[in-house]
Amino acid sequence: MKYFSTRGGAERLSFEEAVLAGLAPNGGLYIPEHIPTLPTDWQTKWKSHTFVQLSVEILSLFISETEMSRSELTSIVERSYSTFRHSDITPLKKLDEKTRVLELFHGPTFAFKDVALQFLGNLFEFFLKRRNDKLAPGESPEKLTVVGATSGDTGSAAIYGLRNKANVSIFILHPKGRVSPIQEAQMTTVTDANVHNVAVKGTFDDCQDIVKALFADTKFNATHRLGAVNSINWARILAQTVYYFHSYLSLSSTEAQNFQVQYVVPTGNFGDVLAGYYAKRMGLPMAKLAIATNSNDILARFWKSGAYDKAADSSPGDVAAAAPAHGSSDGKQASSGGVLETLSPAMDILVSSNFERLLWYLSYQSITDGEEASRHRKAGEQLASWMNSVKADGRVQLSKEILESAKRDFVAEKVTDEQTLSTIRSHYQDETTPYIADPHTAVGLAAARRIAPSNDPSIIQVVLSTAHPAKFSEAVSQALSPVSSFNFDRDVLPDEFKGLLEREKRVIDVERPDIDLVKEVIERFVHAEKPVVTGASV
Numbered sequence: 001m002k003y004f005s006t007r008g009g010a011e012r013l014s015f016e017e018a019v020l021a022g023l024a025p026n027g028g029l030y031i032p033e034h035i036p037t038l039p040t041d042w043q044t045k046w047k048s049h050t051f052v053q054l055s056v057e058i059l060s061l062f063i064s065e066t067e068m069s070r071s072e073l074t075s076i077v078e079r080s081y082s083t084f085r086h087s088d089i090t091p092l093k094k095l096d097e098k099t100r101v102l103e104l105f106h107g108p109t110f111a112f113k114d115v116a117l118q119f120l121g122n123l124f125e126f127f128l129k130r131r132n133d134k135l136a137p138g139e140s141p142e143k144l145t146v147v148g149a150t151s152g153d154t155g156s157a158a159i160y161g162l163r164n165k166a167n168v169s170i171f172i173l174h175p176k177g178r179v180s181p182i183q184e185a186q187m188t189t190v191t192d193a194n195v196h197n198v199a200v201k202g203t204f205d206d207c208q209d210i211v212k213a214l215f216a217d218t219k220f221n222a223t224h225r226l227g228a229v230n231s232i233n234w235a236r237i238l239a240q241t242v243y244y245f246h247s248y249l250s251l252s253s254t255e256a257q258n259f260q261v262q263y264v265v266p267t268g269n270f271g272d273v274l275a276g277y278y279a280k281r282m283g284l285p286m287a288k289l290a291i292a293t294n295s296n297d298i299l300a301r302f303w304k305s306g307a308y309d310k311a312a313d314s315s316p317g318d319v320a321a322a323a324p325a326h327g328s329s330d331g332k333q334a335s336s337g338g339v340l341e342t343l344s345p346a347m348d349i350l351v352s353s354n355f356e357r358l359l360w361y362l363s364y365q366s367i368t369d370g371e372e373a374s375r376h377r378k379a380g381e382q383l384a385s386w387m388n389s390v391k392a393d394g395r396v397q398l399s400k401e402i403l404e405s406a407k408r409d410f411v412a413e414k415v416t417d418e419q420t421l422s423t424i425r426s427h428y429q430d431e432t433t434p435y436i437a438d439p440h441t442a443v444g445l446a447a448a449r450r451i452a453p454s455n456d457p458s459i460i461q462v463v464l465s466t467a468h469p470a471k472f473s474e475a476v477s478q479a480l481s482p483v484s485s486f487n488f489d490r491d492v493l494p495d496e497f498k499g500l501l502e503r504e505k506r507v508i509d510v511e512r513p514d515i516d517l518v519k520e521v522i523e524r525f526v527h528a529e530k531p532v533v534t535g536a537s538v
């Protein structure tokens, strides 16, 4: 299987090359040259598969055997999911006859990004080791320096994915004092030698600007071989397809034959729901995928108007989009223009990077004549011109046909902070199955409830639960503190979080949001780490 850029060009990469590169040089994202189909007897063959076995089956459809043997893949996958606390890895819980939650937060940092990042860390290590094993004596080993910025919620998943990995250093910048204490402690209590938390006196935007500038600095980038682990990395999407299959098979074993499943996905950068789209295209039976956004609703607006538009109020005739955001996010604008701060911060985005991959497929489907290679080329050209419009004008208006084609596979709903809070409360107070949802999951549950009345009666909704409620304690407490029976420490706080704030921490302070100070830090600490040379013994 080869990979190419959504924005066209002749480049064809192996899986390894696509994973190590992250973003394509022409600004596009890597996609597989075709979407593999499932073996005809998959439903019977995979029926009793564990999560790990299922991962191996699905991932091997996208990774050539010549690149990675089945036993190598199995060992990587086994190690990746051995860190999860639940034997099902991603268990499915029944809330009522028609609703399930697919809990994706049983990994080390209590959020769904662990599913992909535990795998990605092991992949990086595997690829680097294989390269370094081939070195001649005296050649210096390949190393990777991963740099990222976090406002709190996703940095820890990257740190836990890469901690203690040979020849990988990780630097995560966070705005000092502006990250919730639990989230800060989740990052800074990881004291492995290759993990560097950098607390920058400044805002999250300052941190992000520094990271962008580091990647744009070709000299620094080449010297340190900077790597990114953000959600556009193909390996992350791929790893996330597995739980769609796993939950479908688990439902099949408990439900009558004639059910349909609708996945409802709290969405930010479109990675999680895109994995569902790949599962659907591979042949996993499912109803339309439901995208749930918070007040940062560029996707919900696209599915109404066909305009992919950063600004909520420039799409004519879209009354809902023109209305101001509700709830506690009212008027709270971040400095970078347009992003609203909401109670579900991991979904606070202006544009969804991975949406570009879906747009490529929509572009491709709109080109019906010509050979495969020419359709690929034209799709890439059309996509590149759309993305140029987004860059230049902040928007692109797609045709009615494209919108219709997007509507065949997806529905989209926007959920406000107010609705998020009331959804957390109502599920907690449910008499038969009380459930404490984190605010991201609650966005999904609220969207599911809104969509359900127009669904076929055979549909069971599976809402992806993307974080443990303890991780977003503020929103959960805001929703539930009015309920007298609620006690956060007793009802929500997992043992793993107890005492976290008191544990030993390691953090590097940077006094100003200044790229040169950050460069100094990276150089100093990378230098202090010893490269791990294996194989080539002198």
Ligand SMILES: *Cc1c(COP(=O)(O)O)cnc(C)c1O
Pocket (backbone or CB within 6 Å): 111, 112, 113, 153, 154, 231, 266, 267, 268, 269, 270, 271, 272, 273, 346, 347, 440, 466, 467
């Ligand atoms: C990252 C994240 C999301 C959004 O996932 P995308 O793949 O970016 O759409 C939702 N919830 C939580 C808790 C997250 O960390």
